[in-house]
Amino acid sequence: MALLEIDELTRRFGGIIAVDRVSMRVEAGEVRAVIGPNGAGKSTLFNLITGVVKASDGSVRFDGTMLSGMSPYSICQHGISRTFQITALFPEMTARENARLAAQARHVRRWQPYGGSTVFGDAARRGDAALERLGLTHVAHRPAGLLSHGDQRLLEVAMALAQQPRLLLLDEPTQGLSVEETAQAVDTLATLLADRAMTVLLVEHDMEVVFRLAHMITVLHRGAVIADGEPDAVRADAEVQRAYLGGLA
Ligand SMILES: Nc1ncnc2c1ncn2[C@@H]1O[C@H](COP(=O)(O)OP(=O)(O)OP(=O)(O)O)[C@@H](O)[C@H]1O
Ligand SMILES: [Mg+2]
Known part of the structure; x- marks a missing residue:
């Protein structure tokens, strides 16, 4: 059983499907980056996991416990903490x-x-x-x-x-930082995460940061997962190239 198990998670805002049947497994000790263009649904995914936004459909399980329907406070008590974008x-x-x-x-x-x-x-x-x-x-x-x-x-x-926390969610920890500040922050984070004692979901636009810190990458595009795997495989994925890395973002 993975520490975090997300199944068919969906959130609609009016006519927009911000998160579209997202399924994901995050193993204990893993650092997983969630990447994708602006509006892909990354922050909404974090809001769903932490209970700030309620799912339209699908489920989130943490260490075997169903989080769906719990308050943000209860979810924090279960060992999930986050930073905000x-x-x-x-x-x-x-x-x-x-x-x-x-x-x-x-x-x-x-x-x-x-x-x-x-x-x-x-x-x-x-x-x-x-x-x-x-x-x-x-x-x-x-x-x-x-x-x-x-x-x-x-x-x-x-x-x-x-x-x-046992699961830490970081939403763009280097947003707005200078090149020097980013390098310093990433060094600090790399040291913090090196012992794999903590499981991390990381939203990050800076691909150098992603490839430095992440063991696994999930790519979102228009709310849906278009790729999921180890960094080298994701980097080589043609659809990811088209949707994101190729600059169409
Ligand atoms: N509370 C809300 N009400 C209405 N629409 C929302 C709400 N939150 C998010 N959305 C919409 O859902 C979609 C996904 O937004 P989200 O903030 O999750 O994207 P993101 O991947 O975090 O983007 P960014 O890289 O710009 O931070 C967007 O179309 C956004 O406008
Ligand atoms: Mg966001």
């Missing part, structure tokens, strides 16, 4: 506070918002550990909004990581 942190709070709050979002029960000092301390520790793994300890005390763009994107990964 658009920066989503609290700019006036420090990096450390952002990471701690993210950790609490998974581990504190909603009806007990302060959770007592033990829960609070645990969240702070998980937050700090996540900052360290992303190389952000030296900016932990600074307001998130004052960090460089590159560090802000890494902070968002740290916030997801502070929730100690």
Whole structure:
């Protein structure tokens, strides 16, 4: 059984089929890139997996548990965390506070918002550990909004990581970064993922980043999967060339 099993997942918005009968298997420890042109359905796929958007049809199973119909909160409790395509942190709070709050979002029960000092301390520790793994300890005390763009994107990964997910969804972690910032962020991510302790779905437009980080690639085009396999096979696929890599995007 794969860790994540997606079957015939479909989402319509009015007349648009944003995600069209997508099936996918993601094995534990795998880093799988999801690529495709603008509007292909990548972010909608993430929204479906995390319960932010409800499926029109099809199912998502995580470690054998059916996620369909669960709230985003429950899905997070099951060990799935994400970053957003658009920066989503609290700019006036420090990096450390952002990471701690993210950790609490998974581990504190909603009806007990302060959770007592033990829960609070645990969240702070998980937050700090996540900052360290992303190389952000030296900016932990600074307001998130004052960090460089590159560090802000890494902070968002740290916030997801502070929730100690088994499945991490990264939506364009290098979007808006300079060439230097991208290179640095990708080095950090490569180190983070090297031990294969975490399973990752990565949406990314930069093909160099994709080929550096991904073990497997799924290609979406107009909501549907047009290719799925190892990077070399996907790169050589004629339909992928036409739909995406050839520049028709
Ligand atoms: N909430 C929504 N309401 C209506 N249409 C939506 C909604 N969310 C997405 N769509 C549509 O679904 C399609 C897929 O969008 P989605 O954002 O998933 O694409 P994407 O692959 O993430 O694109 P990009 O590379 O630009 O981020 C698009 O046609 C988009 O306009
Ligand atoms: Mg998107």
